[in-house]
Amino acid sequence: MSLLHDTLRTTASALLTRHNDEVLALDSQLAVGVGYAALTCDGVPVHEADCFAIEEAWSVRDAERLAAAEPDRDWRIHLVAARDERHYRRRGDGRWVLYKRGYGLG
Numbered sequence: 001m002s003l004l005h006d007t008l009r010t011t012a013s014a015l016l017t018r019h020n021d022e023v024l025a026l027d028s029q030l031a032v033g034v035g036y037a038a039l040t041c042d043g044v045p046v047h048e049a050d051c052f053a054i055e056e057a058w059s060v061r062d063a064e065r066l067a068a069a070e071p072d073r074d075w076r077i078h079l080v081a082a083r084d085e086r087h088y089r090r091r092g093d094g095r096w097v098l099y100k101r102g103y104g105l106g
Contacts, residue, residue: 021098022097023095023097026059030062031051031057031058033054033081034081035079036078036079037051037057038077039063039077039078041066064090064094075089076089077096083103083104084103084104086100086102
């Protein structure tokens with residue numbers, strides 16, 4: 001019974017991690033360190049993060065404030081790091097949902 005319990009807990013944890021990765025939290029930063037982080041509107045960069053100014057990085061909440069003012073436009077967040085790449089699209093309810101994932105710069 002202990003092995004089954006551990007297996008179920010591990011599976012639940014993996015699903016939770018996957019779910020957390022699929023929706024970007026509002027307190028997440030638009031920053032990746034070395035790499036590229038940006039907010040785009042209709043394919044045009046609105047904000048690009050400076051990789052050396054992490055402490056001044058925008059949060060997803062900052063991006064949401066802009067996007068909420070023009071909700072009918074195509075808002076996206078791009079986070080491209082050395083070994084991970086994630087792209088999120090804003091949904092009408094203010095959620096930023098993962099639509100593409102890659103291997104990053106390396």
